[in-house]
Amino acid sequence: MLRWLKRRLDLMRLTDPRWRPLFDEDASGEVVTVDCETTGFDTKLDDIISISAIRIRGNQILTSQAFNAFVRPEAEMRADAIRVHQLRAIDVENARSMREVLPEFLDFLGGRPLIGYWIDYDAAMIDRYVKSYYGFSLPNRRIEVSGLYYDRKYGDAPQGTQVDLSFAAITKDLGLRTLALHDAFNDALSAGEMYVQLTDMQARGVKIARERTHDATASITAG
Amino acid sequence: MPRSFDTKSPPFDRLNEEQAGELVASLDIGYWPKGQAILTRGASSDHYHVVLKGTVEEHDDDGHVVAVLGPKETFGARAVVHGGAGARYVAAEETLTYLVPRETLLDLIHRNPGFAAFFYSDISRKLAEVAKGDKGQGLEGVLRTRIAEARLRPPVFIEASASIEETERRMTDTDTNSLLVRDGDKVGIVTRTNLSKAAILAKLPLTTPVGECSSWGLIGVDENEFVFDALITMTRHNKRRLVVTRAGEKVGILEDIDILGLFAGNSQLIPGRIDRAKGVEDLVDAAADIQGQVVRLHHQGVKVRDIAAITSDLNRHLFRRLFALIAPASIAEAGCLIVMGSEGRGEQTVRTDQDNGLLLAHPVPEEDLVRFRAEFQGALASFGFPPCPGNVMVSNPMWSQTIDDFVGQLKRWVHQPDAESPMHLGIFFDAVAVAGDGDLLARAKREFIGMMAGETAAIAHFAKAIDQFPGPGGVISSILATVGHEEPIDLKKSGTFPIVHGIRSLAIEKGLIETSTVERIQKIAEGHFFDEAFARELSEAFGYFMELRLKSQIRAHLAGTTEGESLLKPSDLTTLDRDLLRDALRVVKRFREIVRSHFKLGMF
Numbered sequence: 001m002l003r004w005l006k007r008r009l010d011l012m013r014l015t016d017p018r019w020r021p022l023f024d025e026d027a028s029g030e031v032v033t034v035d036c037e038t039t040g041f042d043t044k045l046d047d048i049i050s051i052s053a054i055r056i057r058g059n060q061i062l063t064s065q066a067f068n069a070f071v072r073p074e075a076e077m078r079a080d081a082i083r084v085h086q087l088r089a090i091d092v093e094n095a096r097s098m099r100e101v102l103p104e105f106l107d108f109l110g111g112r113p114l115i116g117y118w119i120d121y122d123a124a125m126i127d128r129y130v131k132s133y134y135g136f137s138l139p140n141r142r143i144e145v146s147g148l149y150y151d152r153k154y155g156d157a158p159q160g161t162q163v164d165l166s167f168a169a170i171t172k173d174l175g176l177r178t179l180a181l182h183d184a185f186n187d188a189l190s191a192g193e194m195y196v197q198l199t200d201m202q203a204r205g206v207k208i209a210r211e212r213t214h215d216a217t218a219s220i221t222a223g
Numbered sequence: 224m225p226r227s228f229d230t231k232s233p234p235f236d237r238l239n240e241e242q243a244g245e246l247v248a249s250l251d252i253g254y255w256p257k258g259q260a261i262l263t264r265g266a267s268s269d270h271y272h273v274v275l276k277g278t279v280e281e282h283d284d285d286g287h288v289v290a291v292l293g294p295k296e297t298f299g300a301r302a303v304v305h306g307g308a309g310a311r312y313v314a315a316e317e318t319l320t321y322l323v324p325r326e327t328l329l330d331l332i333h334r335n336p337g338f339a340a341f342f343y344s345d346i347s348r349k350l351a352e353v354a355k356g357d358k359g360q361g362l363e364g365v366l367r368t369r370i371a372e373a374r375l376r377p378p379v380f381i382e383a384s385a386s387i388e389e390t391e392r393r394m395t396d397t398d399t400n401s402l403l404v405r406d407g408d409k410v411g412i413v414t415r416t417n418l419s420k421a422a423i424l425a426k427l428p429l430t431t432p433v434g435e436c437s438s439w440g441l442i443g444v445d446e447n448e449f450v451f452d453a454l455i456t457m458t459r460h461n462k463r464r465l466v467v468t469r470a471g472e473k474v475g476i477l478e479d480i481d482i483l484g485l486f487a488g489n490s491q492l493i494p495g496r497i498d499r500a501k502g503v504e505d506l507v508d509a510a511a512d513i514q515g516q517v518v519r520l521h522h523q524g525v526k527v528r529d530i531a532a533i534t535s536d537l538n539r540h541l542f543r544r545l546f547a548l549i550a551p552a553s554i555a556e557a558g559c560l561i562v563m564g565s566e567g568r569g570e571q572t573v574r575t576d577q578d579n580g581l582l583l584a585h586p587v588p589e590e591d592l593v594r595f596r597a598e599f600q601g602a603l604a605s606f607g608f609p610p611c612p613g614n615v616m617v618s619n620p621m622w623s624q625t626i627d628d629f630v631g632q633l634k635r636w637v638h639q640p641d642a643e644s645p646m647h648l649g650i651f652f653d654a655v656a657v658a659g660d661g662d663l664l665a666r667a668k669r670e671f672i673g674m675m676a677g678e679t680a681a682i683a684h685f686a687k688a689i690d691q692f693p694g695p696g697g698v699i700s701s702i703l704a705t706v707g708h709e710e711p712i713d714l715k716k717s718g719t720f721p722i723v724h725g726i727r728s729l730a731i732e733k734g735l736i737e738t739s740t741v742e743r744i745q746k747i748a749e750g751h752f753f754d755e756a757f758a759r760e761l762s763e764a765f766g767y768f769m770e771l772r773l774k775s776q777i778r779a780h781l782a783g784t785t786e787g788e789s790l791l792k793p794s795d796l797t798t799l800d801r802d803l804l805r806d807a808l809r810v811v812k813r814f815r816e817i818v819r820s821h822f823k824l825g826m827f
Contacts (some may be wrong), residue, residue, distance in 0.1 A: 059320065061252035119415055175317070179227055186227070189252075193276075196254035197317055203255065 006033065010136035026111040030057045033115040033195060035188035036122045039073050043124040047073035048071065049092045051101065051126075052184035053108055054192050056115070059200075061192045067108040068185055070095035098129050106130070107194045113141040117191045120144070145191050146170065148198040153208040161210065167179055170194055173208050227272075228321060232295045236336040249327040255279075261299075261619040268302035268405035270322040277318025282311040283809065289474040290805055291315065298802075303328055309806060336451045344383050370453055370467055371446035375475030378403050380467070382412075382435030387418055390433040394418075401464055403480045406436040410465060410473070411439040430490045443468045444477070453477055469769040490501070493537050503602045506545060510606035513537045518777055519573050526743070527572065533803055538562070541606070541659045542579070546658035549598045553587040559659040563615060567653035568723070570769065573776040577608045578615040578650050580622035582629055582663040596623060605653065613643075614628065615650055626663050630670045637674045637681055645685045649727055653738050672734040683822040686728035689815060690824065694714035712804075715789040718768035721811050740765060753817065761814055764807035771804070 019132045031150070034053045043058070053067040059122050065143035105126075116122050119142045127137050146165040153173065154163050171178055174197050179186040228250060230236070230243040238246060252275060255261050261279065262268055269423060273277075274294050281290040281298070289310070292298055303325045332339040337519055379397045381390055383406035393402060394415060399440035401414040418772055421436035443466045444453050453465055455582045457479055467475040493516070496509045520530045546560045564578035565571040581595075600610075600618040606649040610616065617623045622634065633651070635747065636644040652671065675682055692713070712718075723740050730743045733750060737743050741762050748758035780787035793801055819825060 059254045061254070064249050064324070163492050175276065177227075192255070193252070193319060200254065200256045200317070 004084070005087060006137055007139045010139060014136060016134065018103075019134060019136070021110050022106060022109045025113065025141060028057070030055055030112050031115050031195070032056065032109055032112040033061075033124055033188045033192035034109075034119065034126075035116060035184045035191065036125050037184045038125055040194065042061060043121065043128065046125075047071070048074045048098065048125055048129070049095070050184045051105060052188045053105065054162075054185075054188050055108075055112065056192055056196065060097065061144065061189065063190070066185065067105060069101045069105065071098050071101050072096065098144055099133065102126075102129055102133060109138075109140060111140065113143050114138070115143045115145060115191055115195045117145050117170075117187070117194070119191075143195070145194040145198060149173070149208070152206070153210060154196060155207075225322075227441065229295060230652040234297075234338055238331065238335060242331055242338075246323065246327060246331060251322040251323050251324075253322045254319045255318045255320065257314055257316050257318075259314050260311060261314060261320070262302055262308040262310075263306045264309070264311045266302060267301050267307060270299060270320075271297065271303045271325070271328045272299045272312075273297045273321040273323065274477050275319040275321050276370075277317040277320075277354075278317055279320070280313050280315045280809055281707065282313060284611060290706055292804075295621075297691040300328075304332070304789055336449075339455070357826050368446060369446065370448055370477060372468075375446075375477055376401070377465055377475055378473050380405050382406075382431060383409075383437065384432050386430045387422055387427065387436070388429040389431055391415075391418055397398075399476075401478070401816045402433075403466070403473065403476070404433060409439060410441060410466075411437040412441055412466070412476075413437040414464070441466050443473070445469070446474060470805055479661075491565050493526050494540050497537075497540050500544055500548070502602040502606070503545065503548060503598075506602070507605055510541060510608075513541065514607065517773075521572075521773060521777060526766070527773050528766055530773070531570050531572050531769065534572055535566060538571070539655075540567065543658045545599070546600055549602065550595060550659075552590040553584070553591045554581070555659070557660075558582065559584075559656050559661060560617075561656050561664050563654040564650045565653075567650075567655045570723075572769075572773050573788075574608055575651040575776070576611045576613075577603060578611055578613075579617050580615070580651075580654070581604075581617050582626075582667060583625045584660060586625055591621065594738050596620075612644065613650075615647070626667060629667060633667065634674060637671075637678070640681075640684060645688045648685060649688070649724060652727060652731055657737055657766055668736070672731065675731050680804060681821075681822060682728060683730050685731065686725065686818060686822040689721050689725050689728070689818055689822055692720060712808075713789055713790050714768050714772045717808065718811060719765065719772065722765045722768070725814055726761075728818065728822065757813075760810050764810040767803055767807045 009025065014020065014023070022155060023071045032053050034051075036048045036052075037050045038046045038048055047070050051067075052069075055062045055065065070092050072092055111215045114123060123140075123142060124139055130136065130138055148164070149170050150165060154161060157163075167190075168178075170176075171194075176190065176197075177192055179190060228247050230247065231239060234363050235243060235246065241384045253261075253271075255277070261272065264284065274292055274296050278292060279292045279296075279298065281287045281292065283289050289388070292330070293310075298312050301306060338535045376399055379393065379399055381393055381402045381403050383405055385393075385406050390402060392414060394400065401412055404411040406414050411434070414438060416439070417436045418433075421431065422429060425436075427436070433746070440460075442456060442460050442462050444456055446467050446469050456465060457463065463479045465477045466473050489577065493509055493512050496512070497506065511599055516537075517530055519532055520533065521527075525533075542560060542562060545796070546558075547555070550558060559582045561567070561582060562577075564576075564580050566578055596618045600616060604610070624632070636648050648671070652668070655666070656663055675685075726740050726743045726747070729747050729752065730737070733747065733752075736744055736745050737746055744758050744762050744765075747753065748755055754763075771791055775791055791804075793804065796804060
């Protein structure tokens with residue numbers, strides 16, 4: 001509700017017509033899966049260093065036309081984040097600035113809903129730049145894959161069921177492969193794969209089975 | 224641009240780095256819910272699929288699962304390249320597939336012959352062998368030769384209004400087997416075969432304008448293209464001759480035999496050696512050469528059918544010379560030496576056995592016959608021909624007797640058959656005369672066809688041997704799907720034998736004189752017993768089994784054993800080869816059913 005109101009206000013105040021398409025949800029049914037790698041995990045302080053987006057049309061993930069960009073960060077890169085995405089400062093030294101990258105990225109999004117795992121985090125990161133450059137918040141509808149997963153698995157779960165929405169848990173339940181490297185493209189792709197599968201299960205009314213009880217031996221045998 | 228795509232698994236391992244990069248950049252990913260048909264039989268497709276995650280089942284027309292494809296396995300090439308999927312593909316569970324766009328696939332096929340080879344089955348094995356360590360100027364070198372550098376036949380034109388007779392004279396004068404035919408702006412081609420068919424078979428008068436027996440669907444290639452392109456063009460259009468152009472001008476004719484000439488090395492030298500032989504010992508080396516060239520031709524990538532043709536020509540040459548050297552005057556005068564079985568059909572490459580015999584116009588002195596039998600057998604043994612396990616050899620009096628006695632023998636096989644009779648009759652029916660009076664064999668065959676005419680029960684009894692080895696039939700899928708605990712496939716029992724024997728049965732029924740299986744298939748199709756399309760599939764399947772068999776024979780040969788030479792483990796094959804093998808086994812299955820129902824074998 002609050003986001004809807006914000007969107008209406010942003011639209012009224014919008015001065016540059018270039019961004020108008022973002023405010024009309026794309027009628028084609030396409031969505032776009034988005035992921036960013038950042039210098040750290042603070043949406044207020046850290047910077048985006050790479051950003052990937054892949055459109056999904058019907059049952060096809062259009063990896064061939066993916067959007068990929070490296071961005072030169074202003075904040076310093078932190079060791080813990082570097083360990084995750086394996087991008088060192090030197091790797092992004094010659095990348096372009098966010099001022100150059102962002103317009104292309106927004107054009108790529110258009111009015112398509114955004115898909116992601118923990119999409120609010122990525123959207124918040126991007127939002128900070130959008131707000132400071134153009135004065136509005138990303139108006140695109142957001143679809144959280146862990147939310148879709150929750151509905152399929154825990155939607156009718158009794159109170160007190162232990163809920164696991166981790167990336168690994170979703171990957172495992174959907175039988176997806178684990179991509180070796182967590183970069184923006186692979187993470188966006190994984191979220192996209194989750195999305196097509198989960199929306200299909202939704203359409204067919206298929207649920208994901210829950211483990212009956214916690215099996216203490218599982219961790220031993222799995223090890 | 225999914226970096227996780229494995230460009231190291233076949234057929235993508237044939238792409239160079241740049242091409243692999245383009246391929247990966249072009250990939251999309253498709254999602255298929257459980258139960259969804261990804262491709263339906265006969266449908267074209269915009270994508271070639273590589274399974275990323277999940278399982279895809281291949282269904283035949285009856286809805287049976289014939290294969291199960293897992294990650295990295297591919298399907299849909301045929302739908303993209305040939306415009307119609309070969310089967311129905313259904314997602315067996317939630318499945319993701321990489322989608323290779325049609326344009327990208329065709330572009331890569333066009334640019335990379337090694338990659339293309341996987342999609343044009345005819346040429347695939349050639350390159351596969353080359354890649355496996357052919358040294359230097361092998362096939363690769365030949366394929367990369369520009370057409371302009373090949374020995375081209377200069378084009379000789381003739382007007383369409385010229386008579387057949389003039390045309391034949393022009394061919395003789397210019398020492399060529401084909402002429403270009405001009406009719407106004409139209410240009411066609413006429414070959415000696417066209418002429419003989421017109422004059423002998425269709426009985427057209429020799430004054431008929433040659434335009435009437437020419438073919439007008441000329442296919443051209445530019446002289447700057449590679450020999451490889453010419454091969455693909457020939458395969459694709461099923462043509463044996465192409466017109467070579469330079470800047471649009473017709474400058475020559477390229478025949479498949481010319482390309483074969485580039486490959487074949489020195490096979491053409493062997494006949495000379497055979498002819499010059501003064502005694503049996505001189506033939507030993509020539510016999511070894513014949514066997515040696517099989518392996519060499521195979522490594523150079525020559526099609527197995529051509530290898531078999533070259534080999535049986537050379538073998539017959541050898542037999543003829545041997546006959547001339549050792550036959551005493553009485554046998555030389557009265558005898559007809561015949562080769563039978565696979566040798567007679569011209570389908571033997573690596574020697575696995577020998578089937579031969581002698582027909583005599585009248586009795587000859589017993590001592591001559593005894594000596595000839597022994598010497599002939601001794602000579603073949605010294606040439607390295609393994610003895611025939613069924614004892615179908617000149618040394619066996621049953622296979623070297625007078626024509627009258629032999630015809631009596633045939634009658635007994637037909638009317639009082641024992642367990643061996645159908646096999647004996649089959650082997651005999653494939654006979655060709657290699658030396659002496661060929662009319663003797665022709666007479667024996669006429670008598671045999673006469674005995675079988677209308678004898679539905681006798682032919683059915685003969686045809687029944689097709690079920691001697693039950694094929695993999697309905698379990699093709701399980702054999703080929705489960706990698707790990709698999710059963711080897713016997714190429715002879717599951718592949719070549721049912722085709723050879725089924726076709727042979729039909730050929731007897733129809734009284735055909737052709738001996739090669741492919742020619743018989745052609746004739747049977749011409750009689751509309753089955754359609755052209757099935758005939759082609761059957762011939763191709765047959766060729767494919769021969770190809771695989773030759774490969775495993777050569778492997779066994781190199782290992783110095785004949786044990787298990789016709790056994791094949793599906794896991795030794797690439798995914799695409801497995802695909803082809805499945806297709807081929809399916810064709811055999813259909814063919815068995817056709818034969819079974821035609822001869823009502825269910826009643827036995």
